Amino acid sequence: MPELPEVETVRKGLENLVEKAVIQEVEIFWERIITGSRVGESFKKALVGEQLQQIRRRGKFLLLDFDRYTLISHLRMEGKYEVVPTDEPLKLHTHVVFHLKDGRDIRYLDVRKFGRMELVLLGQEETVAGIQRLGPEPFADVFLLEPFQAKLSRIKKAVKPALLDQNLVTGLGNIYVDEALFQAGIHPLRPGNSLTFNEAAVLHQSIIEVLGKAIQAGGTTIRTYLNALGESGNFQQDLKVYGQTGEPCIRCGNPIQKTKVAQRGTHFCAHCQKLTEENVLPVM
DNA sequence: CTGTTCTCCTGTAAGC
DNA sequence: TGCTTACAGGAGAACA
Numbered sequence: 001m002p003e004l005p006e007v008e009t010v011r012k013g014l015e016n017l018v019e020k021a022v023i024q025e026v027e028i029f030w031e032r033i034i035t036g037s038r039v040g041e042s043f044k045k046a047l048v049g050e051q052l053q054q055i056r057r058r059g060k061f062l063l064l065d066f067d068r069y070t071l072i073s074h075l076r077m078e079g080k081y082e083v084v085p086t087d088e089p090l091k092l093h094t095h096v097v098f099h100l101k102d103g104r105d106i107r108y109l110d111v112r113k114f115g116r117m118e119l120v121l122l123g124q125e126e127t128v129a130g131i132q133r134l135g136p137e138p139f140a141d142v143f144l145l146e147p148f149q150a151k152l153s154r155i156k157k158a159v160k161p162a163l164l165d166q167n168l169v170t171g172l173g174n175i176y177v178d179e180a181l182f183q184a185g186i187h188p189l190r191p192g193n194s195l196t197f198n199e200a201a202v203l204h205q206s207i208i209e210v211l212g213k214a215i216q217a218g219g220t221t222i223r224t225y226l227n228a229l230g231e232s233g234n235f236q237q238d239l240k241v242y243g244q245t246g247e248p249c250i251r252c253g254n255p256i257q258k259t260k261v262a263q264r265g266t267h268f269c270a271h272c273q274k275l276t277e278e279n280v281l282p283v284m
Numbered sequence: 285c286t287g288t289t290c291t292c293c294t295g296t297a298a299g300c
Numbered sequence: 301t302g303c304t305t306a307c308a309g310g311a312g313a314a315c316a
Contacts, residue, residue, distance in 0.1 A: 001309065032292085060310080076310050077293090093294090112293045114310070130311070157287060164310080174309060263289080264309060290314075298306075 001222075002075045002230065004138065004171030005214035007060045010081060010230030014062075014106070015055040017083045017229075022051045022101040023066075030095040033110070036118035036128070043119055047071070047098070059134045059170035063125055072118045072125055073108075079115030080228040082107050109228070134170045138211045143169050149200040155192030161262040162192045163207075171211055175220055175242045178267045180206045182241040187275040188261045188268055213238065241267040 002010065026044040028034060034043050050066035057063065064071040073079075082091075086105050090097070096108040096117065108115070118128060125131050136142045148168060155162045162168060163177045172180065181188050183206040186199060195203065214220060219233030222243070236243075240250055245258040249269040259266050 003310095074310080077308080110293090111295070112309090114293065116311090155286090161287090166311085265307085286316105288314100288316080291312090292310105294308100296307085299304085300302105 001077050001173055001175065002060065002079070002219075003173030003176050003214075004057075004060055004211055005176070005217070005235065006219035006230050006233065007057055007062060007075065008215050009219045009233055010075070011055050011057045011062055013229040014064075014081055014083070018052055018100065018104075018106055019054065020051060021104070021106075022049065023047045023098050024101045025099040027097040027099070028095070029097075030113055033095050033108070033113065033115060033117055034119075035116050036120065038119040046119055058125065058131055059137070059166055060173070061125070061131060065122060068122055069119050070122050070125055072120060072128060072131070074116050074130070075110070076112070076114035076116065078112050079108065079110040080230065082109065082228050133167055135167045136169055138169050138171045138207050140208055143204070143208060145201055145204045148204050149197055152192045152195060152200055157192060158189045158261060159186060159192050159195065159203075160188035160264075160266060164262070164264075169207055172207065174264050175239070176207075176210050176214060178242045179240060180210045182268060182273060183210060185272050185274075187273040188266050189275050241269065243267070 026047050028044065031040060038046055046069055050069060053065045053067065055062060055064050060074060062073040064073065083104055083106055086099055086103055091109060093109045093111045094107050095110055095113065098106040100106065120127060151168055160177055160181065163172050180203065184203040186195065186203055214235040217233055217235035217238065219230060220235040220239065221231055221233045222236060241256050244256040244267060246255050248254065249256055249272060252269065252271045254269060254271045256267055257270050
């Protein structure tokens with residue numbers, strides 16, 4: 001599942017391959033991938049003749065800047081891009097194809113069809129609600145402790161779903177949220193407002209470190225798909241709790257446990273991440 | 285406004 | 301062996 005580090009890896013890979021490429025034609029095989037006011041023919045028509053100038057990223061959204069438009073792309077669970085010669089046969093689950101003037105295609109594949117694309121006027125991504133509500137990028141220069149702590153202190157729900165909201169900080173998904181909470185020694189079910197200032201500070205630092213290291217590693221590759229961009233990371237070898245159910249905790253040796261929090265598989269060490277009695281949330 | 289549940293999708297694995 | 305069910309989860313919609 002692409003989270004911020006994986007999306008950043010895709011961004012770099014795509015930009016290196018297709019910067020300055022010009023779109024000749026667009027084909028859509030699953031209409032629901034495209035949302036917003038420019039869908040179907042209007043989406044295709046707008047992009048014909050457009051040259052890709054740069055690719056930016058905001059949270060887990062890719063922002064492809066053309067001459068007059070910005071294509072906002074979210075990979076959600078399993079979306080991926082590949083750049084291949086136009087004459088190469090389409091793989092299963094190919095939903096959108098951007099034919100380029102140089103004889104190649106940018107192809108969007110997505111087994112689950114959860115990913116979305118939206119075309120807005122150049123640089124107008126802030127008009128999209130999903131981007132407007134994003135918190136700061138998880139970097140030390142913009143993700144500041146004081147506002148994080150202040151917001152967290154007003155959140156009654158569990159800290160894990162709070163961090164997955166993308167509003168406190170953007171970029172965490174199910175893998176890195178478990179890793180950051182483990183590194184900070186905080187139980188995923190602790191209510192946001194139950195964290196002490198010191199705990200919030202440690203969590204803040206853990207989020208910056210975990211995502212920073214994952215970006216350096218090129219993200220986490222759990223299933224490898226040859227030729228797809230962003231599937232070559234190696235952070236999977238640095239995972240301390242995600243997918244480590246039953247394995248000994250690197251800190252205390254007790255087995256890593258798996259449970260469900262807010263409908264999501266959640267990995268943690270019951271010894272290192274304590275949920276004290278008074279912090280127990282009502283059964284959902 | 286806050287918090288929770290449902291929905292979208294298909295491949296894979298577990299269960300009977 | 302073959303059919304059914306559970307599970308994987310990001311984000312937006314729907315709802316209390």
